Amino acid sequence: MLNIEIKKTSNCKKKPNINGDLEFGRVFTDHMFIMDYTKKEGWKNPRIEKFRNISISPAAMIFHYGQSLFEGMKVYKTENDEVQLFRPLKHIQRANSSARRLCMPEIPEEDFLQAIKTLVDIDKEWIPKRKGAALYIRPFMIATESSVNVRPSTRFKFIIILSPVFSYYKEGLNPVKIWIEDRYVRAVRGGIGEAKTGGNYAASMLSQEIAHEAGFSQVLWLDAIEHKYIEEVGAMNIFFKIDNKIITPMLSGSILAGVTRDSVIKLCKHFGYDVEERKISVDEIYLAAKENKLEEVFGTGTAAVISPVGVLKFENEVYTINSNKIGKLTQQIYDTIIGIQSGSKKDLFNWIEKV
Numbered sequence: 001m002l003n004i005e006i007k008k009t010s011n012c013k014k015k016p017n018i019n020g021d022l023e024f025g026r027v028f029t030d031h032m033f034i035m036d037y038t039k040k041e042g043w044k045n046p047r048i049e050k051f052r053n054i055s056i057s058p059a060a061m062i063f064h065y066g067q068s069l070f071e072g073m074k075v076y077k078t079e080n081d082e083v084q085l086f087r088p089l090k091h092i093q094r095a096n097s098s099a100r101r102l103c104m105p106e107i108p109e110e111d112f113l114q115a116i117k118t119l120v121d122i123d124k125e126w127i128p129k130r131k132g133a134a135l136y137i138r139p140f141m142i143a144t145e146s147s148v149n150v151r152p153s154t155r156f157k158f159i160i161i162l163s164p165v166f167s168y169y170k171e172g173l174n175p176v177k178i179w180i181e182d183r184y185v186r187a188v189r190g191g192i193g194e195a196k197t198g199g200n201y202a203a204s205m206l207s208q209e210i211a212h213e214a215g216f217s218q219v220l221w222l223d224a225i226e227h228k229y230i231e232e233v234g235a236m237n238i239f240f241k242i243d244n245k246i247i248t249p250m251l252s253g254s255i256l257a258g259v260t261r262d263s264v265i266k267l268c269k270h271f272g273y274d275v276e277e278r279k280i281s282v283d284e285i286y287l288a289a290k291e292n293k294l295e296e297v298f299g300t301g302t303a304a305v306i307s308p309v310g311v312l313k314f315e316n317e318v319y320t321i322n323s324n325k326i327g328k329l330t331q332q333i334y335d336t337i338i339g340i341q342s343g344s345k346k347d348l349f350n351w352i353e354k355v
């Protein structure tokens with residue numbers, strides 16, 4: 001149990017219209033959670049204070065060797081103003097697994113959850129109520145020891161900030177156009193692809209830019225060795241519905257184990273579908289498309305929840321899926337997850353944690 005010092009600011013920001021069309025991740029609430037770690041003392045000084053700039057040494061190791069991790073989860077307000085988190089423990093466990101891969105300190109699960117709940121409760125006026133909107137929670141950890149020596153840092157900061165969000169993509173729940181990347185790669189097995197860390201995003205920006213310029217909104221990565229098998233999309237895992245079966249790449253070490261991915265697998269099984277977690281090649285997808293068996297494609301991630309894919313481009317071939325409309329199953333999964341998150345649908349799998 002953390003002994004959190006709470007310094008509330010009386011000088012609150014003027015809230016924007018949190019039920020309006022907010023650009024994703026641009027507005028932050030009044031407070032943040034912060035605590036420090038030293039190798040000698042462990043985690044210390046847990047506190048909640050005004051959201052403000054922090055001061056760290058220009059030699060802090062985060063700036064040089066990139067030891068950092070983050071999480072992204074959401075908290076919702078129900079019709080009756082109950083505040084509920086979606087599968088927070090799964091996110092916390094993943095943060096600790098990222099920490100182990102990156103030689104960073106773990107945080108006890110109950111302390112992590114306590115920090116989130118305490119902060120969310122203080123800034124709960126910032127949770128939007130509109131359908132599909134939420135308060136996005138961004139916990140992150142950075143190496144703060146002042147040294148340019150290459151080795152794991154002995155000092156870290158753990159911070160949680162909050163941002164009211166509406167839909168992740170400008171397109172909303174409209175199908176997105178996806179560029180299958182055949183030149184650059186995001187992560188290789190044995191690397192850090194399964195950790196939620198900034199370096200993976202740094203590796204992805206160039207392709208993202210090229211895809212944007214060509215009119216595509218996201219990049220779909222292929223495996224780094226053969227450039228043949230599907231991995232995942234920008235910040236989403238990917239699912240294909242082929243001939244009434246659901247197929248998603250297996251967790252191989254180079255892709256992120258999405259919490260939404262796990263939820264969707266459980267839901268699809270619940271709906272009675274066969275779900276296969278396995279290697280799937282671009283060739284298999286295109287063959288299915290040519291035979292008119294590629295029924296639906298969608299991405300899954302906390303930010304967008306479910307994002308239908310309308311167009312796939314690989315080399316010189318472009319395929320339109322389901323006439324560029326959202327598929328039936330995609331819509332059903334979206335409605336179910338959003339319903340559970342916002343409290344309008346039954347929490348079938350015990351995914352909700354009340355604040």
Ligand SMILES: *Cc1c(COP(=O)(O)O)cnc(C)c1O
Pocket residue numbers: 072196232233234235236237256257258259260261300301302303
């Ligand atoms: C966060 C993330 C996802 C989605 O994971 P969720 O737990 O579903 O939000 C997928 N891929 C990458 C690279 C990510 O960083």
